[in-house]
Every structure is written in structure tokens, then in C-alpha cells.
Amino acid sequence: MATTVKIGQRFPLSIKRLDINGAGIGYYQRKITFVTGALPGEIVVAEVTAIHDRYLEAKVHKIRSASSDRVKPTEPLYGQIGGVELNHLAYPAQLRFKRDVVAQALAKFKPAGWQHYDLKPTIGMTHSTHYRNKAQFPVRVIDGHVRAGLYAPGSHHLVPLTHFLTQAPLTMKVVTVLCQLLEEFQIPIYEEKKNAGIVKTLVVRESFATGEVQVTFITNSAKLPQQTKLVAAIATRLPMVVSIAQNINPGNTSIIWGKESRLLAGQPYIQETLLDRTFQVSPQAFLQLNPAQTERLYTIAKDALELDRSDTLVDAYCGIGTVGISLADRHQTIYGMDTVPEAIADAKANAAHNGFTKTHYFVGKAESLFPKWLAEGIHPDAVIVDPPRAGLERPFINALLNLNPKKFVYISCNPSTLARDLVPLAKHYKVDWIQSIDMFPQTARCEAVVKFTRR
Secondary structure (H helix, E strand, O other): OOOOOOOOOEEEEEOOEEOOOOOEEEEEOOEEEEEEOOOOOOEEEEEEEEEOOOEEEEEEEEEEEOOOOEOOOOOOOEOOEOOOOOOOEOHHHHHHHHHHHHHHHHHHHOOOOHHHOOEEEEEOOOOOOOOEOEEEEEEEEEOOEEEEEEEOOOOOOEEEOOOOOOEOHHHHHHHHHHHHHHHHOOOOEOEOOOOEOOEEEEEEEEOOOOOOEEEEEEEOOOOOOOHHHHHHHHHHHOOOEEEEEEEEOOOOOOOOOOOEEEEEEEOOOEEEEEOOEEEEEOOOOOOOOOHHHHHHHHHHHHHHHOOOOOOEEEEEOOOOOHHHHHHOOOOOEEEEEEOOHHHHHHHHHHHHHOOOOOEEEEEOOHHHHHHHHHHOOOOOOEEEEOOOOOOOOHHHHHHHHHHOOOEEEEEEOOHHHHHHHHHHHOOOEEEEEEEEEOOOOOOOOOEEEEEEEEO
């Protein structure tokens, strides 16, 4: 007879595998138990941290038998913040895990023929640290000083950061100096409990191609005291910053960005280079956070899509146009859509800058615009999708299957929604292979490219 489990209770546990978030999985009294920090093959003493009807959550109290893949974390704040949850796992094992995440998702949703899919080994990085080109950190006053960093898991307790294992050093340098300037000029910092103060979040993005930096202050109001002095000090202390913007997002909200932005100084964008194409990037526009792996990702997608010179391409969820412009030739016709107006403005400028003359970019939802285009007589030869973590909406899938294009590639940033979407897609397309790519080393996140053949 099972005994009642209590918070804080400890018991030995054999860890079978990792879940999709990187937690160890074991079974206590036949109830699945997710153990943060545990690795497959280990025997640990688990301490219960949360109790649910169908599962338990726990942390490692003691390791009785360690995995040969366990390594000493190189991030000093490992365990106190997110974003490095696999830093205790040797990098080759991280790559194997990410292939397994795709396999787990397929086993859950069981699209047609899933047992026979060719899951290729995950493509990793030679240097698996300091790869992120963008920092988006909340700002608070801690012990009388302005600090920026990340929240501790499951809380709004800010852990200040001046260095971070996955973040490019230049972005961290800029964040640190910006905090010093905010403190020097006594610019009011947001207080979440009181919904008072002004500066909420710092967003710093670096171009790995040029070394240029873009800074955005996300604020609680349109007012930004000492703006002139702040901008002048940034020009003096941080000459690599070529774009300074303010985004206004009033109120206590979990949404980071507000609807209104304005340029405070410099140029409205920075430029990044991918596969010999140059792209301008506005503050709110999406750009992959790992430029080196992005080039590998796009090369794989290009090889999978096998575009002919006469093909018309739909680049769904196009962002600033990087996928289509990187994959297609300059004379090809491209249709793209995105919900962010600033991204579409960038996409149009990027197409022109790179010599593309037959591109058509629109603001709107993919699931609305794509069926509309088909109804208007646009019949693309090839479709590539790179949706957000929520995956494809069913109206988009329905329109795609009605079109039934010969060439179709899916870039996914969430294996779970990818596997879900493969259920209807695999009825019309054979999955040739799935190539996982490690865009976010030291984390549990994984991207994948799927090559299809029309049945």
C-alpha cells in the first residue's frame, strides 16, 4: 500500500532518462518523479519539492552513484538561474539528449510511420558557450544599486549578472555599463510590487558581423528622465552602441514589449550577415540568437528544400526575411508574412538591399494570409515554415495540404508541437529525415529541420 508523500520527504531514486525540460525522470511508488539536476543512470536521494495528482517534483539532495556524463558546471550561478540547465551534462551527452527529445515527442504523438523516421545525430557547436547575441534582462534596485539579470526559477527574485556562460561578452559589458549609467543619473527603476518607477528591462543585441550594438530601454512610461545625458554618456562610454531606442510598456504585465517604440539616438537598426546576405534588424524584430548555428540551420534547410530557379517560395513566419532571402536566388519570387510590422518593414528593406526584386511581404497571421493567397490564385512551388513554439495553426495546415506543394520543409523550435503537427502532415507527406540542431547549448531547447517527400 502506497504511503502519503510529503514536501521535503527524501528517498533513493534510479534515474531512467531526461524529460524534455532536462529534468531526470524516476519512479517512486509507481508515480513519475521529475528530479531537477539528476542525470540518466544515476542513483540519487531525491527531495520532494512539489506534489501533484499524477507526478512529483523533486531536487537532488545527494548523489549516490553519478553518471559518467556528469561534469562540474562552468557557470557559477548554475542551479540559481535558468538558461544553463544542462551545464552539468557533458556536451556530447547534451547532443544525444536533444535527439532523444525529438524521439520522445514522436513517441507521444505517433504520427504515421514515426518508428521509422531517420533521426539524424544533433549538430553541435565547436565552442558551446558565449553564443547568444541578445540579452533581455529585467532591471531592479538591489541593495541600493541598479542591477540587471535573470529571475531565479519559479520566482521574480532577480539574480544580478555581469557575466553569463551563454551570453556574448560584449552584450554583458554593455548591460553592466548601462546599469552604472542608470544609477549615476538616478533614473527611476521599476518596482514591481508598487508598479512604480520607469526602467523595466534592458535589451541589448550585438551584430556578430560588425560588432555594432543595439540598445532598447523598456519603460513603464513615455517619460525617460535624464534622456539627453544618458544618450550622451552611452556615446562616450559605449561607442559600439549605434542604435538606442525606447519601448513603452506601462503597467505590471508579463508581456515584455509594449506597442509603442521610439528611436532615441543613432540608426533605427543594426546589420547582421548570414550566408553572405546582409540583414537589418529593428529592436522588436526576431532574429535567431545564435548566428553561427543559424548559418548551419539555413544551409540544411536549403539542401532539404532543393529549390529550382523558377520556383515560387512561401516563407511563412518570415520575420525579417532571413530564411527566404538566404535560401532563394535573387530572381526568385518570395511571399512572406509575419505579425510584427517592424519585422515586415525590415524584410522589405532586406530584400531590396540584397538585390531581390520579386518579393512580397505582408503583415498578418500565416493561418489567415496563406489560405487567402491560395484563393487569389497564388500557387507556390515550395513552402518553408519556421513557426514560433506554438507550432502551426490548423487553418494553415489545412491550406498547405490542399495546395500539396511538392517541396516543403519545416523548421521547428519545439519538438512537441512539431510532433503534433506531423500527425496531419504525415498523412500527405513522407518524412525523409529530421535533423536536430543545437541552437542553445547548455539548455534543454532544441531546433530541428524536417525534410518531406510528397506521397
